[in-house]
Amino acid sequence: MSAGPSDDSDRDDRKRIAQQFIEAIPHARALGMRVDDLGPGRAVISMPWSDHLVGDPRTGVIHGGVVSALMDTCCGAAVMMHPASPRSTATIDLRIDYMRAAAPRQRITARAECYHMTRSVAFLRAVALDEDGENPVAAATGAFTAER
Template identity: 80%
Template sequence: MSANDDESQEQQDRARITQQFIDAIPHARALGMRVDELGPARAVISMPWAAHLVGDPRREVVHGGVVSALMDTCCGAAVIMHPAAPRSTATIDLRIDYMRSAAPRQRITARAECYHMTRSVAFLRAVAMDEDGDNPVATATGTFTAER
């Protein structure tokens, strides 16, 4: 088996573990989160619009806390997918800038990238988009533990 095959198998194993981790989180299941893509130090997770997630019933806009939970979960998945292979992670700090309301009745997708990793801290950037996809719903920067 070549080094590339070993790396590929390791990445597949981390992707499987990350998917199981997301599936085991009760709030991720309650929000209908779906892992769309996993790769080295990155993750894409989405969730559908649902009436019980609305924060503004008049406009049918999803609550900001739901967007926050999606971005936090996506960042955690990106940490686990880092080639340094941390066993677990937890949020230290997550700053979210809400740019606009998500469009009513549209799926929201978060993309996160772990752009730097020290021995024990991971640094991330993330963006959340709705199906319109032209402008972000929210952007985030964060730090997460990287337990090895």
């Protein structure tokens, strides 16, 4: 079954809202985050590599805190995209496992999905990848508020 005109309109509205959500966060703007894809309870957000985001100048590797900020923001966007239509969200808990350093000079992409929603709490899983796209840089699980 294909999406009808109202489905497209609703998806465009939700994407606009999610992009505004990201643009309203000064830190996300400063990191150059971009919404790449959105769907029901999921989000894909990326950011470019930049010299000022490097944690170790000898290696050129992005600082772990930058990866954390990307994953946190992506999870928040996924909550906002949930079909329950929360009006706002905030991080309650976010556990991140760093698996390897991101490759220098590569865009980093976070993918998050809201896999369970209670009346007031959303539960998420996320992964961060560099351009190799196969081996995760980091994986996360989290809980976020879901104000309705």
